[in-house]
Every structure is written in C-alpha cells, then in structure tokens.
Amino acid sequence: AQKVTQAQTEISVVEKEDVTLDCVYETRDTTYYLFWYKQPPSGELVFLIRRNSFDEQNEISGRYSWNFQKSTSSFNFTITASQVVDSAVYFCALSERGRDDKIIFGKGTRLHILP
Amino acid sequence: DAEITQSPRHKITETGRQVTLACHQTWNHNNMFWYRQDLGHGLRLIHYSYGVHDTNKGEVSDGYSVSRSNTEDLPLTLESAASSQTSVYFCASSESGGDTEAFFGQGTRLTVV
Numbered sequence: 001a002q003k004v005t006q007a008q009t010e011i012s013v014v015e016k017e018d019v020t021l022d023c024v025y026e027t028r029d030t031t032y033y034l035f036w037y038k039q040p041p042s043g044e045l046v047f048l049i050r051r052n053s054f055d056e057q058n059e060i061s062g063r064y065s066w067n068f069q070k071s072t073s074s075f076n077f078t079i080t081a082s083q084v085v086d087s088a089v090y091f092c093a094l095s096e097r098g099r100d101d102k103i104i105f106g107k108g109t110r111l112h113i114l115p
Numbered sequence: 116d117a118e119i120t121q122s123p124r125h126k127i128t129e130t131g132r133q134v135t136l137a138c139h140q141t142w143n144h145n146n147m148f149w150y151r152q153d154l155g156h157g158l159r160l161i162h163y164s165y166g167v168h169d170t171n172k173g174e175v176s177d178g179y180s181v182s183r184s185n186t187e188d189l190p191l192t193l194e195s196a197a198s199s200q201t202s203v204y205f206c207a208s209s210e211s212g213g214d215t216e217a218f219f220g221q222g223t224r225l226t227v228v
Binding site: 006009033035044045047050052091095097101102104105107108 | 150157158216
C-alpha cells in the first residue's frame with residue numbers, strides 16, 4: 001500500500017538559514033508520482049512540484065530544490081536562505097499509476113521561519 | 116479561468132443533522148477527491164471519484180457519502196453529523212492518469228456542536 005512519511009512534525013529556523021524537509025514514501029508500483037504542496041497560514045493548498053518515478057534528476061526553482069532518491073525512497077525538499085514568507089505547512093504526496101489515481105498525503109511539516 | 120470552488124466556506128451544525136458540502140470544478144477533470152485536514156493527521160482521503168457515477172471509499176469514509184451525477188460536481192454528505200467530524204474539508208480535482216497535480220478548493224471549515 002502507498003504511504004508517505006514526513007517524520008518532522010515541526011521545524012523552526014532563523015531567517016536566512018537553509019532548511020530541509022524530509023519525505024519518505026512506500027509504494028509497490030514502479031511508476032508513481034511525487035508531489036510537494038505548501039499550505040500558508042491563509043489555508044489554501046499550493047502546488048509546488050511534481051516528479052515521476054523515472055526522473056531522478058534533482059530540480060531547483062529559485063530558493064527551492066528537491067532531491068529525489070529512489071534508492072532510499074526519499075523526496076526531500078530544501079529551502080535555501082529561508083524567508084519569513086516560507087513559514088507554512090508543507091505536504092509531500094504520492095500517487096500510483098496503474099492502480100489508481102488517488103493522491104495520498106503525508107502528515108505535513110510545519111515550518112516556522114523566525115525573523 | 117478554470118477553478119474549483121467549495122461552499123459553504125464555514126458551517127456550524129448540530130450533532131445528528133445531515134450536512135452536505137458542495138464542490139464544483141470547471142477544469143473538466145475526471146478525478147475528484149474529498150479530504151479532511153486535522154491537526155496531527157495531515158490530509159486524509161475520505162472519498163474519491165474517477166468519473167460520472169463512479170465513487171470509491173478512502174481511508175476515513177465512515178459516516179460520509181458522495182455521489183457523482185456529472186463531471187463538475189462531487190458533493191460530500193455527512194449522514195448524521197458527529198463532533199468527531201469537526202474538521203476542515205478540502206475538495207480537489209485532477210486529470211486522469213495520476214501524473215498530474217491535484218487542484219484544491221479553498222476548504223470548508225465545519226464545526227459540529
């Protein structure tokens with residue numbers, strides 16, 4: 001069965017520090033998709049990135065980067081030079097192609113960026 | 116622009132009452148999902164649908180039902196509201212295939228008193 005684990009419940013860092021949010025997943029499929037979403041204090045869910053299981057190339061988008069490693073079933077998210085606006089809850093999610101399209105979420109990591 | 120909307124945004128109801136939360140999307144997506152968000156549990160899947168007349172149970176489906184009579188709408192019904200169902204509910208939609216992100220509504224905060 002598919003499962004997503006975000007072991008870090010809450011993290012606090014001082015502004016401008018780098019921070020990495022961990023995500024470990026379980027799946028029986030060889031084809032699957034991983035996602036990160038951001039939920040700012042306003043409550044909406046904002047899509048950040050999608051990665052398929054055949055593409056292990058790391059991705060960078062501005063201060064955000066993602067490290068996908070199939071060998072350890074991890075899809076970690078790093079924020080470089082954090083800013084107060086990065087304070088949010090971040091969710092990692094997984095969907096399996098071939099079984100069904102449902103998206104299963106981890107429990108989320110609440111990130112506090114302290115000024 | 117295409118969007119997904121939930122109504123109402125806030126609702127207070129009494130224990131035992133039937134409540135229906137609406138979800139409407141204009142993306143023309145086949146897949147629609149209902150999640151609940153609770154502190155310490157993240158987003159948990161309640162029910163989902165892959166198309167008209169298709170519905171499936173998620174991990175926390177007890178006490179909830181859905182029906183899909185058209186592509187655009189997936190209403191969520193609480194048959195007899197319980198205090199344990201106090202939560203924030205999110206509706207989402209996505210294209211078929213599992214390889215696209217889900218688009219979320221703004222959420223409905225439901226309080227059962």
